[in-house]
Amino acid sequence: MIPEPLRHELEQRIQQAVTPREAAVDVMKELQRHYGWLTDEAVREAAELLGLSPLQVEELATFYEMIYRRPVGRHVIHVCDSISCWSMGGETLLKQFEKLLGIKTGTTTLDGLFTLLPCCCLGNCGNAPAVMVGERLFGPLTPASSQALLEELRTTETV
Numbered sequence: 001m002i003p004e005p006l007r008h009e010l011e012q013r014i015q016q017a018v019t020p021r022e023a024a025v026d027v028m029k030e031l032q033r034h035y036g037w038l039t040d041e042a043v044r045e046a047a048e049l050l051g052l053s054p055l056q057v058e059e060l061a062t063f064y065e066m067i068y069r070r071p072v073g074r075h076v077i078h079v080c081d082s083i084s085c086w087s088m089g090g091e092t093l094l095k096q097f098e099k100l101l102g103i104k105t106g107t108t109t110l111d112g113l114f115t116l117l118p119c120c121c122l123g124n125c126g127n128a129p130a131v132m133v134g135e136r137l138f139g140p141l142t143p144a145s146s147q148a149l150l151e152e153l154r155t156t157e158t159v
């Protein structure tokens with residue numbers, strides 16, 4: 001259930017938007033932040049707030065790769081696999097994260113700390129190969145700096 005202060009804040013954001021759909025990503029992201037992922041309950045709540053059907057919210061949610069419809073770890077590491085990053089070693093970087101975390105891409109570490117996902121261009125091509133964790137961009141990452149990043153994230157609540 002959405003806490004009243006968050007509900008109030010979301011209602012205000014929706015009112016400021018030209019159309020409710022325009023606020024949909026914001027609403028989904030905030031509910032995701034609250035629940036840890038976009039639960040079925042969150043989809044229903046977002047639909048109610050936005051005046052959309054749950055199916056319409058579901059469609060939007062599955063379109064955005066930063067919206068998670070399954071439980072994820074505390075930190076979701078998005079490794080860019082688009083052309084600039086790929087040409088600068090993005091594939092090797094992804095393998096490096098798999099090795100360091102002991103998981104396959106698309107899964108979560110047993111301790112629930114990390115989820116590893118590929119993603120489309122992050123708009124950080126000049127710093128390829130690039131990664132996004134939470135709202136933060138990182139790059140260019142090397143095997144050494146990717147290890148240092150994990151060490152930093154292990155001691156961080158959220159980024």
Ligand code: FES
Nearest residue numbers: 080085122124125
């Ligand atoms: S191609 Fe990776 S950030 Fe653009």
